[in-house]
Amino acid sequence: MSPNSFLGEFEQMVLLGILQEGDEAFALEVRREIERSADRTVSRGAFYTTLDRLERKGYVVWSEAESDDPRRTGPLRRFEVTPEGLLALRVSRRAFDALSRGLDEVLSEA
Amino acid sequence: MSPNSFLGEFEQMVLLGILQEGDEAFALEVRREIERSADRTVSRGAFYTTLDRLERKGYVVWSEAESDDPRRTGPLRRFEVTPEGLLALRVSRRAFDALSRGLDEVLSEA
DNA sequence: CACTGTATGTACACAATGTAGACACGCGTT
DNA sequence: AACGCGTGTCTACATTGTGTACATACAGTG
Known part of the structure; x- marks a missing residue:
């Protein structure tokens, strides 16, 4: 029934990262958010490729934005999750929630 | 800090499925559990490969088990998640929880 | 003005994971 | 013996994950 085309692990993180940043979802801000939350490094290449x-x-769109920092140049991409992206995220989460049901104790660290 | 080697999406599901089945985690039971929870089909090939x-x-181990059904033959694998597997699962979840913080409303379906 | 450092973003190659299809095997039933 | 059913294996290929090297532009420094 479902599209059978699940979001990858990292793709989900990127989507979540964008949502976290809200209106200020500049690429590298999102990246930093992920690095903070997941406690790991994310290379720019990996990140932009996924984006x-x-x-x-069709899960994200972006628009150029200007910045207050005059040193910034080039596009400066600001991202947004589309309704389709949100839906895909929800589908993935629902599956995980169902599979995790009743396992809270096991899954929470000692 | 973290191993930078995340569990894949499907790998996590398999691990969760095994935990769900507890002592009765026979391969194809686990598979059915995933199909139920995630509402999608899982081919045997895909499943065993991931296993x-x-x-x-070192995230799962398995042992042969006999069955009450005389028609069953061959190994009949019963799986178990190792402490390492459980740890990996927790690490992944922690990252997701952190990235999802505050997004409950957005992520829950309408 | 060239030279260096910082901040983006791009191109490309390769590794890891996801997925299906075809194959093997053994037991019951016919 | 031929067939169907339930398990499990092998293998090829698609998708996703990841790093490295490269390009561009501005500010500051000499």
Whole structure:
């Protein structure tokens, strides 16, 4: 029934990161958010590649933004999750929630 | 800090499925559990491949079991999540929980 | 003005994970 | 013996994850 095309692990994180940043979802801010939350490093290459794939799937869109920092140049991409992206995220979460039901104790660290 | 080697989406599901089945985590039971919870089909090939990879990583172990059904033959694998597997699962979840913080409303379906 | 450092973003290659299809095997039933 | 059913294996290929090297632009410094 479901599209059988699940979001990858990292794709979900990127989507969540964008949502976290709200209106201020500049690419590298999102990246930093993920690094903070997941306690790991994320290379720019990996990050932009994933962003582009999500865009191709129609799960995110972006627009140029200007910045107050005069040193910034180029596009400065600001991202937004589309309704389709949100839906995909929800579908994934629902599956996880169902599979995690009753396992809270096991899954929470000692 | 973290191993930077995240569990894949499907790998997590398999781990969760095994935990759900508890002592009765026979391969195809687990598979059915995932199909139920995630509302999608899972081919045997895909499933066993993932199981083998999890085993190579030391995240699951299995033992043969006999069955009450005389028609059943061959190994009949019963799985178990190792402490390492459980840890990996927790690490992944922690990252997701952190990234999802405050997004409950957005993520719950209408 | 060239030279260096910082901040974005892009291109590309390769590794890891996800997925299906075809194959093997053994037991009951016919 | 031929067939169907329930398990499990092998293998090829698609998708996703990840790093490295590169390009561009501005500010500050000499």
